[in-house]
Amino acid sequence: MSIIYDGNKDEVQFKSAISETIKNLLDNDKTVVYLDSDLSSCIGCNKLINEYDRAINCGIAEANMAGIAGGLSSGGMKPIIHTFGPFASRRCYDQIFLSGGYAGNSITIIGTDPGVTAAFNGGTHMPFEDTGLYRLIPGAIICDVTDIAMLKCLMTKSINHKGIKYFRVPRKDSYKVYSNDTDFEFGKGKIIKELGTDGLIIASGIMVYEAMKAAEELANKNFKVTVIDPVTIKPLDEELIKQYALKCKKIIVAENHNKIGGLVSAVKELLCGQNVKVSHVAVEDKFGEVGPQNYLQEQFGLTSKEIVSKMISL
Amino acid sequence: MNKKEMEIFAQKIRVATIECIASRGFGHVGGSLSISDLLAVLYGEVMNVSPEKKDDPNRDKLVCSKGHAGPAIYATLALKGFFPYEKLFTLNQPGTTLPSHCDKNKTEGVDMTTGSLGQGTSLAVGLALADKLSNRNAKTYLIVGDGEQDEGQVWEAASFTAAKNITNLIWIIDWNKKQLDGYNKDILDPQNLEEKFKSFGFDAITVNGHNVEEIYNALTNLKKNKPRAIILDTVKGHGLKEVEETFSNHSMTVGKEVWDKWIKILKDELTSMGGAM
């Protein structure tokens, strides 16, 4: 593994990586089934529906799709389901919780357009609570995907991993953070920048890019930080986070999600009672709204600038 | 409005819808255009609604459950004087009050917040029920997408409407045969929508959704003592041949020249009808 982040966009968008991975999974394992709910063309998977009996459009019926996935799992298949994040969490929550988790079924769920990446679809389509909901499902795995290398590796691993596995993935821009040969594991975080122990930034998803920028900006002010990508928010790499938190003492947790329920909560729960200071760069208790992603990041304070100023004032 | 006036109003709605979406460069063209004639009949003649009456609890309400047709609703409301026409050009701009999906807390004249498909149906039942329980003589008009009816919630709301005999709620299905990924019949065949509603206990009818007279008659002639459903036989992208013929015409991104061309086509048509913006 090497960290190859240089601030440049990947030439590949997330959606092509999602469709390529699903196609490979369908080809390599005859028990894999891909279900979508009228958003297959949004991730380039409409072709798969014509090509494979095991790629099925369920129509705009997310709860039914999640229930069918549970049944498919009971029947020995390995379902992958996709829809936008709010519909992959809130809209089918009880079906994922009971027909999935509680019933002991295994489902890989892809929720696209996390948080502000829902941009022009606006508040109804902008999940700031999906991670929180999934954290409340016992044993669930949650990955706020950072880049395409992580997506491909963990989606592939998820297929043979029992239980509920939730991936929140943007559809469009990806920035390369990890080299293609990087191996990822559920519950194993990664140190992606280690300049010093003046502070620690723990960031997931699109906030990893902001954290990398913030670390450079802080270094210019002679404030040397370490950056950790938790890779999975659940299970959380408690050992790694605790070890660095105790060394660095000042911690900023950054995520494209409500400050309640997600990574921020998970880290604060872990470090409660420790001799450290923790603050966050996340969405305050607010609903989403419409607009360009960069405007929304400013609006909700999801920027490197915000990380820098919060770290300095901690 | 007479027939001619409603037709002209519908054409003006199409012009305003495309001008609105063109200002952002992309948006939900197909499903906005398919309800333009319906909106002309509702806001031009049938519904008891106007900017002056916006706080009157006895006025009629509209729930566009296929919330992504926001631009068509905004176009209609601007033409009805709920807000200045220029506001249409703020669609999806930072800080806008005209988001992709209808939002009653943001936009003057919008009666319900929608965007998560299916949910507008139950909300409309609730609105109508509130009028009924308060003895208000108001109607609620509900627009549902044909793809949207994939959602189970739609049928839960339909069951309730029929079982509780909610007669001040008029269901209107925009049967434009398409949803996001393509044709309904290839995705989840809705079978016969009129028969489905009838089997639930509705008085239901299918009419040409681009004929204002047929729409008007359907809205006024169905049995008043039964829940009512109108299936509008429409074309996704109606009014712009090029859009109608594009397979993926749900959300479209095209260059400025194309938007300008489409606006000109629609305006020329309006002129030939004897109308003007």
Ligand SMILES: Cc1ncc(C[n+]2csc(CCOP(=O)(O)OP(=O)(O)O)c2C)c(N)n1
């Ligand atoms: C619950 C939910 N799932 C998915 C979507 C994404 N989506 C928006 S519009 C659309 C297709 C709607 O099709 P239809 O109801 O037929 O509308 P029309 O073709 O008239 O535009 C989809 C899947 C959504 N808005 N809400």
